[in-house]
Amino acid sequence: xxxxxxxxxxxxxxxxxxxxxxxxxxxxxxxxxxxxxxxxxxxxxxxxxxxxxxxxxxxxxxxxxxxxxxxxxxxxxxxxxxxxxxxxxxxxxxxxxxxxxxxxxxxxxxxxxxxxxxxxxxxxxxxxxxxxxxxxxxxxxxxxxxxxxxxxxxxxxxxxxxxxxxxxxxxxxxxxxxxxxxxxxxxxxxxxxxxxxxxxxxxxxxxxxxxxxxxxxxxxxxxxxxxxxxxxxxxxxxxxxxxxxxxxxxxxxxxxxxxxxxxxxxxxxxxxxxxxxxxxxxxxxxxxxxxxxxxxxxxxxxxxxxxxxxxxxxxxxxxxxxxxxxxxxxxxxxxxxxxxxxxxxx
Ligand code: SAM
Numbered sequence: 001x002x003x004x005x006x007x008x009x010x011x012x013x014x015x016x017x018x019x020x021x022x023x024x025x026x027x028x029x030x031x032x033x034x035x036x037x038x039x040x041x042x043x044x045x046x047x048x049x050x051x052x053x054x055x056x057x058x059x060x061x062x063x064x065x066x067x068x069x070x071x072x073x074x075x076x077x078x079x080x081x082x083x084x085x086x087x088x089x090x091x092x093x094x095x096x097x098x099x100x101x102x103x104x105x106x107x108x109x110x111x112x113x114x115x116x117x118x119x120x121x122x123x124x125x126x127x128x129x130x131x132x133x134x135x136x137x138x139x140x141x142x143x144x145x146x147x148x149x150x151x152x153x154x155x156x157x158x159x160x161x162x163x164x165x166x167x168x169x170x171x172x173x174x175x176x177x178x179x180x181x182x183x184x185x186x187x188x189x190x191x192x193x194x195x196x197x198x199x200x201x202x203x204x205x206x207x208x209x210x211x212x213x214x215x216x217x218x219x220x221x222x223x224x225x226x227x228x229x230x231x232x233x234x235x236x237x238x239x240x241x242x243x244x245x246x247x248x249x250x251x252x253x254x255x256x257x258x259x260x261x262x263x264x265x266x267x268x269x270x271x272x273x274x275x276x277x278x279x280x281x282x283x284x285x286x287x288x289x290x291x292x293x294x295x296x297x298x299x300x301x302x303x304x305x306x307x308x309x310x311x312x313x314x315x316x317x318x319x320x321x322x323x324x325x326x327x328x329x330x331x332x333x334x335x336x337x338x339x340x341x342x343x344x345x346x
Contacts, residue, residue, distance in 0.1 A: 013073035026279035030345025076105035098126035112157030190261035198264035232257035274326035
């Protein structure tokens with residue numbers, strides 16, 4: 001007699017906790033290495049080595065989520081890329097993974113360009129939260145950073161997202177000198193739109209060191225500039241004294257006193273939050289990584305394609321449990337991660 005998937009009663013997943021007490025809760029999937037923009041810090045000048053063929057089908061990705069949730073206790077999924085919205089079938093995939101009652105959070109990272117058009121279908125499919133990348137309010141600078149993108153389409157996407165999703169945040173990669181010149185604009189935008197803006201330290205993701213050294217600015221320096229502009233940061237909620245670390249991500253968030261602005265900082269280069277890291281990443285070509293800035297990876301393509309539940313689960317446990325307490329940023333600067341961010345998934 002055939003047994004339907006829905007008839008299978010699964011044992012509760014046993015929590016995966018590493019030797020530093022960190023519990024696996026969260027899987028981040030790069031669902032494509034294709035992108036409709038080509039940001040300098042993400043994509044090397046010669047372009048990403050995409051084959052334009054997806055090695056993992058939506059069914060493969062669905063299987064990975066199924067193992068993560070039912071066997072390893074994951075509670076959250078973030079979908080990223082490349083640009084996830086360029087891959088046809090995204091809404092159907094999200095609708096599928098929403099069948100897992102234990103999955104309390106499905107989030108998306110996008111450049112926003114296609115969000116005005118696709119937002120309603122993604123909301124209906126079950127996306128809870130959206131992070132949208134925006135590094136400047138200057139149309140020319142935007143086109144330069146993204147190698148040809150339209151600022152207006154990104155802003156239209158943000159506007160659409162505000163009406164559609166429970167939570168929307170802006171991801172701003174802090175690029176010197178742009179971010180310094182526009183800091184007050186970002187605070188005003190956060191206040192006006194009631195959207196949290198998170199400043200992310202630039203990472204040396206591939207072999208373009210000059211770009212990294214020319215544009216990197218630390219979160220401490222950024223805070224100094226905010227201070228000079230007269231903005232006072234008030235820690236959010238009941239978190240640690242330096243600010244509250246919310247949700248499943250690595251940001252520390254603040255309110256800007258006297259305004260409705262909320263500012264988050266992701267200081268993964270200068271002050272890592274490794275000791276609260278609860279996630280694993282799957283690259284668009286099927287490699288399981290413990291971290292963006294750690295070189296270790298396990299090729300999961302074969303086990304996923306064979307639907308080898310035990311092997312996938314075991315590899316995920318191993319990859320999570322064997323993580324070092326933190327990555328070494330000096331090594332990360334010296335030896336950038338092989339594949340670009342586009343394939344790894346930011
Ligand atoms: N295309 C989507 C987008 O633009 O948000 C999702 C993929 S993108 C790789 C995800 C995030 O990674 C974005 O917020 C992007 O700004 C960030 N990112 C990419 N390269 C980075 C780098 N070298 N350093 C810091 N953040 C980076």
